[in-house]
Amino acid sequence: MSLELRVDRNSPVPLYFQLAQQLEAAIERGVLTPGSLLGNEIELAARLGLSRPTVRQAIQSLVDKGLLVRRRGVGTQVVHSRVKRPLELSSLYDDLEAAGQRPATTVLVNTLVPASAEVAAALGLGEGGDVHRVERLRLAHGEPIAYLVNFLPPGLLDLDTAHLRATGLYRLMRSAGITLHSARQSIGARAATCAEAERLGEKEGAPLLTMERTTFDDTGRAVEFGTHLYRPSRYSFEFQLLVRS
């Protein structure tokens, strides 16, 4: 095996993380092939001059990512079929950009409004308090893809219309120092109303994909609630779900 591993003890990057990165890269590049055994933890630790718990921490992080499998009495193996994307909070803007679709955004509305009961409940705020309401049309290659309505708690973000035109909401939140943690999503379908059909360039009654989402940051605060409409001919949701053990 041509697998060369080494760690830099002067680096500020944690040792377990350095090791995890190198193992992941080796799997990615095919140096470690699916099904191959990693060698036992004790020996690996000795070879790297690390303690066993440190090596275990590195391996565990890759097991959590679904790249490795550990079996007692057997060893640690590279998973047979590599997973494409582990799991992501999908951002329509990033998805389109990654697909080379050159997303564009038209900001239809960007104001403060009193929170309705539904919005207040989703964001965990008092009913009637002010919230940002942002309404956008997302396009790719000049064609409408989705109609997005979002509500955000006040004072969290500088919701400049120019910023909203140039990028996605998630990027805006991340660059404002908000660490996104999780989102609760509901995906369904229904027929387009007349107004919706016109906005999206569909016919009345055409099937539309619907999503409602509440996003939480790492302290558990709701930072965004949105109801979105997608043209199913132009967009579908793709993601990887992991089983909780």
Place this chain on the structure above:
Amino acid sequence: MSLELRVDRNSPVPLYFQLAQQLEAAIERGVLTPGSLLGNEIELAARLGLSRPTVRQAIQSLVDKGLLVRRRGVGTQVVHSRVKRPLELSSLYDDLEAAGQRPATTVLVNTLVPASAEVAAALGLGEGGDVHRVERLRLAHGEPIAYLVNFLPPGLLDLDTAHLRATGLYRLMRSAGITLHSARQSIGARAATCAEAERLGEKEGAPLLTMERTTFDDTGRAVEFGTHLYRPSRYSFEFQLLVRS
């Protein structure tokens, strides 16, 4: 704080797991309120007669679940807004049962067929080799909810039609000793064809929710590929996504 924690050293359940369960129960029951501090790890370890790494392992598992937040220099806090479901590989059968809908299944087809190119690619098998093809109609309260077509590699499961009628595919796989690990899903929408409309009790052209899914076990093998059609008036997908750090 009336929080009583204790561990049973004679139990076969790992100590860190016992502690994690008790903390989770305390959060669930509201004994630990959102935002409250957990007390530092050293003191917690001393109180329980455990070592610090063991306590950390328990806390880390709850951080991963999104129930706790740790901040250096601050402490460990209960997350502000409790997460309903962490994230699950959703099973239509279990979802319906949990909602008190008394699911029923009609097995339309259950045979071995040669794998098409699409199916072979999804399951990682050779084209033309035999695969199970299962076609089912899922009902709740006698109303059709979904039309399910699944392909499974041969020799993995005893696909008895009576079993298929009585339960879901995921339960069948679990009881056959298969440990599910992850699934790649694609969710979209489209108009019902005439045949589909008739099967589901909709009108031709009605919007339908579509899902394609490939499920993998913990060794990375594909164990199931399916294309499903749902009536959006009866079912929508609900789930929690976690951000990868």
Place this chain on the structure above:
DNA sequence: CAGTGGTCTAGACCACTTA
């Protein structure tokens, strides 16, 4: 039986936050 991962301990030093 030998070899593997699973759990656990009792320390240590460091980086960061808050006051």
Place this chain on the structure above:
DNA sequence: AAGTGGTCTAGACCACTGT
């Protein structure tokens, strides 16, 4: 400066898997 979590060590014993 004091207190927190983040990282790391060098051991130990156990449970499970294969031969």
